[in-house]
Amino acid sequence: MTPRMFSFVGGNTGRWRIVRNLSVSGMPLGEAARLDILPNTEIKPQLAMGWALRGLTSNERYVTREEKNHLLAVQPDLGRSEASCAALIPIRKNAAWWAMTQDERRSIFEERSHHNRIGMQYLPAIARRLHHCRDLSGNEPFDFLTWFEFAPEHEPDFDRLLAALRATEEWSYVDREIEIRLILD
Numbered sequence: 001m002t003p004r005m006f007s008f009v010g011g012n013t014g015r016w017r018i019v020r021n022l023s024v025s026g027m028p029l030g031e032a033a034r035l036d037i038l039p040n041t042e043i044k045p046q047l048a049m050g051w052a053l054r055g056l057t058s059n060e061r062y063v064t065r066e067e068k069n070h071l072l073a074v075q076p077d078l079g080r081s082e083a084s085c086a087a088l089i090p091i092r093k094n095a096a097w098w099a100m101t102q103d104e105r106r107s108i109f110e111e112r113s114h115h116n117r118i119g120m121q122y123l124p125a126i127a128r129r130l131h132h133c134r135d136l137s138g139n140e141p142f143d144f145l146t147w148f149e150f151a152p153e154h155e156p157d158f159d160r161l162l163a164a165l166r167a168t169e170e171w172s173y174v175d176r177e178i179e180i181r182l183i184l185d
């Protein structure tokens, strides 16, 4: 069965080398040299060298059937051999976001911010996986762990995508965001 739980462990070991660790908003995350992604595990923080963040893949909340079909047709898998660059972007949204109803959030996410419409322009160059942390027991520091993989020549595209999303109304509800860039070596 495909695992749903993933731990992202920052420390001295791991397949990915961390080349940037930037606090875009809110409290920074500690420095670490490398990142490991461990499926199906719940690393105890005291066992990790630096930090450990965990999240679960889940069902979609906001996409329509049409959008989902389009995504399924175009989105690439993780782990492509040419995709030696990655980004881990942990995100927390504020209380005002979570106080809204599902239809109010969808309206901001897509009708007003065009999150999926913007993101689709960067597929299939960028592969992605969204992890949810909010409903895990244990007072998680973020609501989402977002993970992206792409080839080095698509890094400028990824930078443009980040700038476009951060300028949206949806992002006015983000109160903590860390941008971690990585390369495979």
Ligand code: HEM
Residues within 6 Å of the ligand: 059, 060, 061, 062, 063, 089, 091, 115, 116, 118, 119, 120, 122, 123, 126, 127, 128, 130, 144, 146, 161, 162, 165
């Ligand atoms: C959620 C598409 C890039 C952060 C989503 C969802 C879609 C999507 C369809 C909604 C999933 C659902 O229905 O529950 C894309 C596409 C991208 C992209 C196609 C192109 C690569 C990004 C980037 C970031 C990001 C670069 C971070 C900087 C998020 C977050 C959520 C999300 C935090 C969860 C929103 C929430 O549930 O409140 N994305 N996205 N996405 N995406 Fe993206």
